[in-house]
Structure formats: structure tokens, C-alpha cells
Amino acid sequence: MEQRNLWGAATARRYDTPGTGMFAPEVLEPTVARLAELADGGAALEFAIGTGRVAVPLARRGVPVTGIELSEPMVEQLRTKADEAAIPVVIGDMATTLAPGTYRLVYLVYNTISNLLTQAEQVECFRNAARHLGPGGRFVIELGVPELRTLPPGTAATVWHREPGYLGLDTYDVLDQRVVSHHFHFDDTERAELHRSPHRYIWPAELDLMAQLAGFEREFRHADWTGTPFTAESRSHVSVYRIPAER
Template sequence: MRQEDIWNAETAREYDTPGAGMFAPEVVGPTVERLAELADGGAALEFAIGTGRIAVPLAERGVPVTGIELSRPMVERLRAKADEATIPVIIGDMATTVAPGTYSLVYLVFNTISNLLTQDEQVACFRNAARHLAPGGRFVVELWVPELRKLPPGQTATVWHCEPGYIGLDTYDVLHQQVVSHHVRFDGTGSARLARSPHRYIWPAELDLMARLAGFALESRHADWVGAEFTAESRSHVSVYRLPARPPGRQPQPPLTCPAPSGA
């Protein structure tokens, strides 16, 4: 399954759920508030900007937002909400595509870094974020915690959400650190629709090492956007990484002084 095939025109049409799910005000509001705070008056770059779920309200808050997005159909949906002058978008993947300018904040929300299916690509994503940031800039990643503790021996799937008309389950390949999310939607007709998306899951400690390889240090980690404590029971996390205020390299040295000549 290629990402371009998954995020096609049909998916883009069904992606937005105004006022519900991940578009609910209680989900979007805290995310935008926290990102606006972390931008600290500067510009922001969103990797995998999608249809603008976060970018549009963030721009309305006065934060200049640019996006990188692989899916043209998703960008077409975004264009119904904001034009190119308001939210510029560069078509490409988040691991290698370069946007013009320098930013104080780069962010990745709603587990999107896991769409990169190899460790090398995920490390490259961190390096791409660092490439776009000014000294002292931040990279924010929202990501779920793999639910492997729910897997008894011999079982490879977990149900992570169930509600009338919808079941979400994940199938794990623990040898290769891969997971496929299955979204089953059904009604009273007896038929169902299945959508699937592959991911590479990442433990928080591995994510921190990727950050270090790109020159970041972990600034904070919470269980959600409002700052709940991250614990062993947390199902997801919001991790904030920061570049040093001074680029790495030779540090300034104090001037040399010569000792006063000794007396006879």
C-alpha cells in the first residue's frame, strides 16, 4: 500500500468530520492553543498538513503557517478553506521535501510520523525538521503508544475503538515493528466498508534517540495537549523537542591574557 494510494480523492472527501471525532472543538482547540504558545510569535511549518484541520485555526490565531503534504486531493480540500497566499503548501513527503523560509516551530500531529514505514525515513523526518528551524526552534510530535501489552501470546490484533457503525483494530508484525490499522464502517444493510493504512510504530525512547541524531533535546512530554502527566498507562503523548539556541560547533573562547612580568 503506497501512501499516495491511501490518501486518494475518496479518502480526502471522507476525511473531514466537522465538529466530531478529531475535528471536535475539544480536540482541535487545545492543540491549536498549545502550538500557538510553542510558536512563540514565529512562523510554523506543518508536516503532512492534510485538509488543514489544525493549520486553518492556527493561522486564524495569527500564526503564519506553511505546509508540506504528499496528497494532492487532501490539499484540494484544504484550498476550500484557505488559499495559497494564506497557507502555502509544498507537495512532497515530510522526510525530504524542503519548504522555503525558516521557522520557529515544526509540528506533526495525529500519529502522522508513523506513516513513514522505515526507521531511516523517520530519522530523516527529524533531520528535515531541524533543517527548517531557527536556533532554539521546536519540533512537536503527537504519537500513540504501541499497545503491545494487550497482545497475549499467539494473538496479533487489538481492537482500539468500537462504537455503533465503526470498529477500529490494529494488526501487529512485532518482528518488523509494523502495524496495519483497519477501519470497518457498517450500517443496517448487512454490508461493510474496509479501509486500511500501514504504519511503523515507535516507542518514546526510540523517538528520543531519533531526535538526538538530528540535534534535538527533549524539552517536554505530556499525555495530551493540555499537559496531563505522561505515565506507563498513557495511550499517546505530545513530545516537544528543541534545538540548542546556539548552533553546535566551536564555542567562543575567552581572550588570552599574558601574565605580568615577575619582578627581579
């Protein structure tokens, strides 16, 4: 399950779900509003820009946005919404690919850093973000908290979402911090469609150490985009790291 193959043409065609899921206004609008604030009047770079779920509305707010994206089919879908002049995109992986220019904000949303399947790649992603930022620049990551507290001893999987027509479950390899997300879509027939994606989960404290290795300081961590305090019971977090003003 190589990432380049996971994000092919079929995935790109079904990725956008306007008005629902990650595209629901109550999910998307706080994300865009907070990122516009954190950009602080400067330009933004999105790692793994995908089909432009966040970049397109952020650009409409007046924030200049550039993207880095591994999947050409995802960028083709983005191009139905914004052309290259409006949102430039560099094809490549987010751990090593360089985009031209210096940015005030680099952001990586919706658990996407976990698509990098080794700790070394994830550390390089932080270093790549730092290469694109000037003094005082920010790197923002939205990431889930590993749900191992809900994993009984001897059990390798958890169901994390269920609704009519959909079941989501994760299988864990706790030795290598790997998780495979299984997405089952079904209807009234006997047939079901399965899509899987591999991830390497990251503990919040481990994420902070990655940031430190790349020269960042943690500015704050909240449980969501609206600023809800992060607690031991939070299932996800938005962490903001900053390059010191003088380095």
C-alpha cells in the first residue's frame, strides 16, 4: 500500500464530499478561519494539499497559498477549482520537496503527517517545514491521539466510527506504531467496498520532540480549531510550532 498508489485517480474522484464529512461547514470553516489568523498576513504552504479542501477557501480569504502534493490525480481534481496561477502546486513528497519562496505559515491537516510511515520521514517533514519558514514562522499540525487506551490486551483492532452504510476500524501494530485504517462502505446488498490506508501514529510528546529537532518551539496545543483546551481525554489536537524570532 504505497502512498502514491493509495491516492490515485479513483480516490481523487471520490475524495470530495461537499457539505459532509471533512467538507462539512462546521468542520471546514473553523479550520480555515484559524489558519487565516495564524498566517498573520503572510503566505501559506500546505503540505499534502490534495484536492484543495482547505487551500481553496483559505485562498478566497486573501491568503496566498502554495501546495506540495505527491498525487497528480489529486492535483488534477484541485485544478477543477483553482488554476496554477491561483494556487501553485509542486509535485513531490512533503518530507523532502521544496516549494519556491519563504512562507509565514506551513500547515498539515487531518492526520496527514501519519501517512509518512517511519519516524525518520516524519522528522524530515518537520525539517522541511522549517526550511520554508522565516524567523517567527509557524508550522501547524492537526493530528489524532492514538486510541490505545481503548484497545484491550490481546485485541488488535478498534471500531472508531459507525453509521448507516459505513464502518471504520483500525488495526494496530503497537511494536512499530503502525495502524491500518479500514473503511467499509455498504448498502442493502451483500456486497461491501473496502478501502485501506496505512499510518504511523505519533504521540503528542513525540511530536514535540520532532519539532525541537527541527528548530521549532511549541507555541500552543488545543483540542480543535476553535481553541478548546487539550486534555487527557482529547481525541485529537491542533499543535502550533514556531521558529524563534531570532536564530
